Amino acid sequence: MLRVEDNERLVRVGPGTPGGEMMRRYWQPFLLSSELAEADGAPIRVRLLGEDLIAYRDTNNEIGLLDAFCPHRRAPLFFGRNEECGLRCVYHGWKFDRNGDCTDMPSEPAGTPLQARVKIKAYPTYEAGGVIFAYLGPKEQMPPPPAYEWMRAPATHRHVSKTLQHSNYLQGLEGGLDTAHVGFLHKDDRNAVTRLSALDTTPRLDVEVTDYGYYYVSHRRIAEDEKYIRIYQYVMPAQQMRPSVISSYGKKQDVPTIDGHIWVPIDDEHTFVYNIIYSYDENVPLTEEFLTEEEAFFGRASTDYIPGTFRLKQNASNDYLVDRALQKQGNFSGIVGVNTQDMALQEGMGAIVDRSKEFLGTTDRAIVTMRRLMLEAVKTVEEGGQPRGVLPDQHAVARAYDDIVRPEVPLEKLLEEAVAKW
Template sequence: MLRPEENDRLTRVGPGTPAGDMLRRYWQPVLLSQELPEADGAPLRVRVLGEDLIAFRDSNGDIGVVDAFCPHRRAPLFFGRNEECGLRCVYHGWKFDRHGDCVDMPSEPAGSPLQARVKLTAYPAIDKGGLIWTYMGPRESVPPAPDYEWLRAPATHRYVSKTYEDCNFLQALEGGLDTAHSSFAHNNDLGNRSMPRSRDTAPRLDVETTDYGYRYISTRKGDGREDYVRVYQYIMPAQQMRGSLIKIEGGKSNKPRFDGHIWVPIDDYSTHVYNMMYGYDENVPLEPDFVLDQESRAGRGPEHHIPGTFRLKQNASNDYLIDRQVQKTKTFTGIEGVNTQDYALQEGMGPITDRSKEFLGTSDKAIVTMRRLLMQAIDTVAEGGTPPGVDPLSHGRVRPHDGYVPAGREWRQHFETELIAKW
């Protein structure tokens, strides 16, 4: 459990908070690239880490992420004109480029020294891997651009999506790092004992810390001849990567891929979850029909969102459309969609869960380690240092993996080459 003051230290993310200062030292995804499809297109409202911002793609196609309000009289720049490599406030015509420099001040006399003094808060931004990323920390500490393996995968082998979650980022992240719950919350076929998570509901967990976070290993007993081993990667501050084996004849997958999530705080009480999937076999691209099928199975396909938003139709207002008869006879939760099952439980804890009331067990080893690493990173930043995982060299060559290992065989030897990035 955590003391209330420790819980606050980990979950409050606004400007000047300990966790907020730490999270601002990393590049954070803030939009899907497709949300800003064209140069000089409409600007978008963005809220991240408790700050209200505006994102736009300028005439050159470069991304601007700036304060949502004009520094003149605080008029909303959402209504601004995106024109000729700048965003012009429609109140008095002041115009700012993506760096936050005032490039035109038509309501003031020509040559006014005010123009040189006025600055709009602006953050560095890049468009990479289907996402728009921004860095909100000190300018003297801007790290190299993110370089995860899935960002290097060809567009034909990569897919990203986005969902809104109505709770603090930490309990959402903890759900992603908790492997034991899949035996229960995600048991969608009560009568099927063939799946590893159905046969072994208490997996053995090992956590190995690294200079980017950790990798954690879930081993479930199999049929006596082999065990199922899943090696996850936790990349600080809030990314998880995992293998997604579909075993068919011959012991291999016909859709070789990895997937995972990045949890980005909107503010203290809400989160955007960026979901990624990428194929690791250069000869097997991710077909659109397969991707849509996987997203629909998770409960976050296009048909599951409230039109025009990233919010799910199944939500707290309708109890996630739980079907108690299905819960009695077919699935453990009675809620359709793996993603939706997670949200029902994580959002149901409240906006920020009270961790002082927890009773943790052996299955929570990965969560306990993650909290400790985040607390250490917060202390490091407070003391003027650099938190782990900022440099992409620390994690650019890692990948997750899962598969079946002969019973009694050391998984490290069996997976020796599989945990090294190939893209």
């Protein structure tokens, strides 16, 4: 279990909180590039780490991320005019560029010294891999932008989607790092979705801490002379990568992909989940047909969302459309969609879990290690240091992998495949 005070240090993410200050030392995704596709287009409201912001793509195709309210009279900049490399407040015409400088103040006399003194809060941004990131921490401690392998893969080989979750980010992250639940929550006897994981429901975990977080190896004995190995990656602060090379039928996939998530805190009780799929074989791109099938399998097809939002139609208001008859027919949860099943359990825990009431087991080793590393990062930031995993040369090497091997195959050989090559 986690002490109440330690839990609070991790789950609270607003400005000035221990967990929030730690999170601000990492580049955080805050939009898909497709959400802000047009230069001089409409600005978008953003809530990130408990702060209300406004984002826009300027005339030069650069991304601005500003305080959501004009510093003059706190009018909402959502209604602002995005024009000529700046966002102009429609209340009195004050205009700000993406660096936070006031470039025009038409309601004041020409040459007013006030213009040079007025600033608006502005955060650095970075766009790569179809995702827009922001850095909300101290500028003097800003690390280089991230360089995850999925960001370096060609556009033809990667796909990122986004889902809104009504719970604290830590519940999602812990679910993503928990390999033991796969043989239960996601089990479906009708199509053997999790056949391999269900063959051994008590996997042995070896966790190896790294300078970016950790990787862990789960060992499942699936036959007398075979075991199923999965190498997961945890990249701080809240990214998981899991392998999808071997299908549930024990054969290599035609499209060898790695899946993953980044859980980004909107605030203490809401999270955006960035869902990543990429092929690491340069000769095998992701086809439209493949992506359509994958997103439908996970419950993230375009028809699964409430139109105009990132919220799933299957949600807490309708009990995620749990089907008790389907549950009796072999779908362990009675809920359709792998990630929808995850969300039902994670949101169902409440907005923020009281982890002091838990009883953890041997298969929770990865979760325990993650919490220890996060608390370590919080303490490091409080002491003025640089937390683990902020530098791109630390996390750029991480890749997930899985395989079916004979028991005597050395782990070192498998780990050679879990090193990024893009």
